[in-house]
Amino acid sequence: MGYQIELRHFTYFLAVAEELHFRKAADRLFISQPGLSRQIKQMEEIIGVTLFIRNKRKVSLTVAGEYLKKELDYIFNHIDFTIKQTRLIDKGSDGEIRIGFLGSAMQTIIPELLIKVNEQYSNVQFSLEEMSNHLQVEGIEKDQLDLGFVRLARVPKGIQMKTVHVDTFSLVLPKNHYLEEKNFKNIAQVSDQHFILFSSDYSSLYYDKIMSICEDKGFTPKVSHKSVHAQTIFKLVESGLGVAIVPTSLQYGFDLGVKFLEIPKISQKATLSVIWKQDNRNPVLEKIWRFL
């Protein structure tokens, strides 16, 4: 039977591979179970490989099926993005670029980038999403993201990294706090305060750096609260629940009842880096590359 493999087969295969249950997969696909069974069987015949082990009571993937699932996930992602890009290009757009970023990057580097790119390529569309370091790395690896703005010491193989901004750290205090620029000499002056920090799973490098800043001055901070949003942290500081240490550039763009005091004489820097995949196939990336 000289059948031909089609995307339909792949779609059905993935549904069964995920559900590991023919009827549930069929429901999800809005087709009948026998129809699904036949298509899967046909697919196995076409490529000549048993993909599922049916134990009459349990369905599981073979090793080959496992491999195929992983690749087909990637292939579908690529096809979807390609069609999306094709539509954008057709509409006269220069395409879309998908950017992930830490909140702090929104204060400095990202707005600059958007403005510069927009001047040159007014038809490039941006898809911006705030997300953690970890999720950005994952997004880049899975080709679901073109650029990421992270604070990381190193990234997995296959991902490129380049520093785009080096920032100092600032102490964040309630507006009515007794410390001022003139009488602020040393971070140890707040060693007895409670600290509010970014969660370590949002950015573990950040977390470690804050710890080392304090340790260098001879104390371990009492961490009372953690959050993933700068705004939340500021609100907590404003409410008198503690103090915080954050990258200095975060003081712009918010209108809150806190004050920033740049921490003098410390070696730690808040480095922001872009990450990307070397052989990203999004043509937009080449265009905007020189703006980084």
Add this chain to the structure above:
Amino acid sequence: MGYQIELRHFTYFLAVAEELHFRKAADRLFISQPGLSRQIKQMEEIIGVTLFIRNKRKVSLTVAGEYLKKELDYIFNHIDFTIKQTRLIDKGSDGEIRIGFLGSAMQTIIPELLIKVNEQYSNVQFSLEEMSNHLQVEGIEKDQLDLGFVRLARVPKGIQMKTVHVDTFSLVLPKNHYLEEKNFKNIAQVSDQHFILFSSDYSSLYYDKIMSICEDKGFTPKVSHKSVHAQTIFKLVESGLGVAIVPTSLQYGFDLGVKFLEIPKISQKATLSVIWKQDNRNPVLEKIWRFL
């Protein structure tokens, strides 16, 4: 009409995009022209993009179509390879790895690699093809090759390179030539001879190095013949048509009427490098990586 895009559409689209002629494309696909026309039209409707400009006398791709063609070429290549790998895994094989190499790599590094990998993973299949530096780089870029063994100073972005073997150069002479190991001091002793070299388009770095070896000794070689095959070069030397300079390791594995004299006191080295793409998706590559 809630149609669904299928690989069939992609196949047909690529045929028309290549032929730029509906009837010819239809012939190639062994279907009728109206059938093809309708499928293309349907595809355009599904993704909502005009892919071809039909001037009633000439068919051409739109910008969006051009982009789509490039990506679909890549996607089909990926799908084909994935299915091939799936079949191999199913057969108990650990998959296939596609290696390109310069002839000279077959003397040293490649046989070693094959033996070592085979000990550990007896089910990994090798696809070996001798090809020029240039074609290897192209193969790597298009994901049609997993590893390349080249002699290059640098490679395009997105491709990784690592030196695996550093070799000296040897002078190749007919067996009855008056120069012997004892009376061979300097390459200038053959400055009046004709030279037979590898073609510069087979390996331009090699070509440049040979030239610089001679220039360092104060002469420009008279190049009388060029070839892409070591065997041919040796045959020409044997026939008395000239002398050659090649990487020393080439002396093993051939049984020819020529003799090798290692060239003393020169700075030039014949460096052989592996090249690969960082995010190659062939799982076999990871496995054999440590053997390099």
Add this chain to the structure above:
DNA sequence: CTATTTGATAACCCATAGTTATTAATCAAT
């Protein structure tokens, strides 16, 4: 031992890929 769950089989139906026949437009050559 019965009830239930689940995938495979069998037989049928109809949507649609592909067919043939024809038309309409464009161009080249007289």
Add this chain to the structure above:
DNA sequence: ATTGATTAATAACTATGGGTTATCAAATAG
């Protein structure tokens, strides 16, 4: 202009095969 050749689109038809319902057979649970 007229004719002829090329080429894609349209129209009408055909039949393959994807999807359906009904049913079975094996495997577990209670």
